[in-house]
Structures are given as C-alpha cells and as structure tokens.
Amino acid sequence: MSSKLKTLVICPGRGTYNAAELGYLQRYHADKPALLAALDRQRQALGQPRLSELDGAERYSMAQHSRGDNASALIWACAYADFLSIDRDRYEICALTGNSMGWYIALGCSGAFGAVNSIGVDAEGPEPAFELINGMGTLMHQSLSGGQLIYPEVDSNWRPIPGGREQLDTLTEQINAEPDCELYLSIRLGGLRVFGGNEAALKRLQDELTPEQDRYPMRLYNHAAFHTPLMQDNAAQGRQQFPPDRLQPPTIPLIDGRGSCWSPLSSDTDALWRYTLDHQVVQPYDFTAAVQVAVREYAPERIVLLGPGATLGGAVAQSLIQIGWNGWRSKQDFIESQQREPYLLSLGIESQRVLVIK
The missing domain is CATH 3.30.70.250 (Malonyl-CoA ACP transacylase, ACP-binding)
Incomplete structure (x- = not known):
C-alpha cells in the first residue's frame, strides 16, 4: 500500500494576488528561472509587461496588478509553479479543481494542454495553457463588461x-x-x-x-461580470482564438464548475472545449459543488490549495461544512480540526506550505 497521501489540488481564481503576495514568484520560485523566462518572452511578444517586472515591483499597484491582463497571468504563474513544487513522494494528486479562472489553471496542471514536466517549459507544456489564460484575461480587461x-x-x-x-x-x-x-x-x-x-x-x-x-x-x-450572459461576446472571441484541437484528455481527473468529472480515460475533448469556452464563461460557476463532488468522488486525505494567497481557504471549508465533511458543522469545528491535524493545506500560508513543498 502506498504511503503517499491522496490529495485534491485546488487552483485559485482572480483576486488572490494582492499587496501581500507581491514578490511571490521571487520568494518561492527563484529555482524556476526557465519557467519565468518563457512566460516573460510570451508576454513581451504581445507587448505586455513581463511577469518578473510586475512581481518585482517596489510597490503593489491596484490599477496595474489587479487588471485582468496582468492579474490572470501573475496568478497562473504563481499557481502553476506551486503545483510543480508539490512533493510527489509524499502527496499523490488524485484530482484537480479550481474556482472560476482556477478552472483554466486546473486544465494546465492536469496535462490537458500537454505533458507537465518538472521544469514547466515545453512547447506542449505550460505555454498553451498560459496563452489561454493570458488571452482570456486580456479579453476580459479590454471589455470589462459589468x-x-x-x-x-x-x-x-x-x-x-x-x-x-x-x-x-x-x-x-x-x-x-x-x-x-x-x-x-x-x-x-x-x-x-x-x-x-x-x-x-x-x-x-x-x-x-x-x-x-x-x-x-x-x-x-x-x-x-464573469460567468453571466454578459460575457457572451468574450466567450465567442475566446472560441475564435483558441481552437479545440489545443486540448487533449487530462492525465489527472478534473472537476468543473458544475461538479462534473472529466476523467483521463473518457473525456471528450470537443465537449471539454465547449464547456471551457462557452458554458463556464456565461453560466454560473458552482465552486461549492466542485469541492463537494471532489471529496465525495475521490476521498482525498488532504486538500492542497495552490497560491498565491489563501483567501479561498474559507470558501473550501464552508463548502465542506455544508455536507458535514469530517464531522465539521461550523467554523469552530474546522479551526479545531486544523489545529489537531491540518486537512486543508494552503500554500499561501507559510506554516502549511512547508508541509507540502519538496
């Protein structure tokens, strides 16, 4: 029997790279210069600020760091680098999900854009996923509908x-x-x-x-106004820019924003593309259902929340409290359980990060 802990990985959405996260890539991922250089090249080719410049700024700027074309790329880079850093000798990733923009991150981490390697730089690795997330973030910023x-x-x-x-x-x-x-x-x-x-x-x-x-x-x-009919034009533009042949079946099971599962052996990539660039853009995203289905279907022994930040931890815990997971019925139940033996490990919290990163 494997001694590894079955682990559900949750990817963050927008609003997680804030003033406290400035310098996240420098602090935690200086050992991945090739990854950051590849993403910087892709940004420069589009005439966008380099991620190394944004992350290395002296001060956090709400106007600069939170705008869609910058925030999406920063969060993707931090979360993907965190994913690559998980100690696979201790944690066996049984499934992936995410909140809102975190769905795109989960797709990239799952191998739906190609093999995920330890360096993270590959023509079929993170760059197609980054192209999607950077492109959709840019579309959202340009329209900023609602x-x-x-x-x-x-x-x-x-x-x-x-x-x-x-x-x-x-x-x-x-x-x-x-x-x-x-x-x-x-x-x-x-x-x-x-x-x-x-x-x-x-x-x-x-x-x-x-x-x-x-x-x-x-x-x-x-x-x-993400995940509403106000995003119809953005969804249509996204489908024009990102053809379905860029996707392949994930190598790690995915749970989407309806609570539907996409398995490595049975995923229809055309349906996955339609969900990603149509349904989830214009219909409500049920992160609560995604978390609840994930724990019921895969029974993880740990949940790891990728950085940056840890603001999603409360929503994860609240989703589990709703179904009485681990006997939790309230915030106090969750806090006491975490103090005894952490079940939810947020990589944006230093004391929990050291338990997960190799």
Missing part, C-alpha cells in the same frame, strides 16, 4: 443564515426585472454568493443589501 459583488449566505461562524439564500434569489429576480438592470448569480463560493451584473443592477443591489460582518456587500475592483 462587475461583481460578494455577499454572505452564512453568519460569522459559517452557519447558514435562515432564509438568506431564498431572500437573495428573490432580490436577484426583482432587480433583474427592473428597466436597464441585468443581475445574475455568478459564483457559488462556499458560504458566499458572487453576483455578476451591469452597473445599474449592482448599484441597486448595493442599495438593497443590509451590511454584514463589517465587510459586505463587497464590490470587486477590476472584475467583469
């Missing part, structure tokens, strides 16, 4: 707010029926709901929502 707003469906102890989900459903329908307003569910994110909509609808939503937990409602800066 925006996103976050609001909780759980209280501060991560227990469901009675009637909270139903009230938000009703409010969404009411605002969406108003003139010039388009408002949709964008992402189910554990105990949080991410709304996507046009500016008129988001303003109405902010006016109607009661402040919660000293943070919400929270508008997301430089985010478009």
